[in-house]
Amino acid sequence: MEHYIIQNFGPNLKRLRQKAGLSQTDLAKELGIGKQYLSDYEKQKSYPTFANLDKIACFFQVNSSQLFGTIKESVVEDRSSDLENLMDEFCELLEKRLKQSAK
Structure with missing residues (x-):
């Protein structure tokens, strides 16, 4: 069976939402979309419009x-960001x- 990059979106969205400590209802309100749309995105029943995709990316930065990456790619990205x-905190300290x- 082929694996398409879009298939990673739902699980990644759910992971990001849970990492932020938000319910689907809370995130839907923040994004200005219906909770059912968000639920369908996470369950891979539907996918966001480009406008909603942009809202999601901006919200989570x-x-x-x-x-859209695999879980492995996302973990590497998260660790790199951490x-x-x-390093920024260390340099400030x-x-x-x-x-x-010097005083």
Whole structure:
């Protein structure tokens, strides 16, 4: 059986929603779409319009690999983002320490 990239969308949307701690109802309200549309997206019964896809990507601040990639690709992307955030925090902390020691 062939696997199409669109098949990853529903599970990725659900994962992102749950990671954000949102119910389908809450996310639907945030996006300005009906809860049933969101449920159908997650269950792969239907797929979003380009306008709704853009709303989803903007809301979660994700790129196409996080919406359409495999779980493995999404995990790598998430970890990469986490690593970037940790590096930013480390640099800020180091900068503060250096300023304190210079006084």
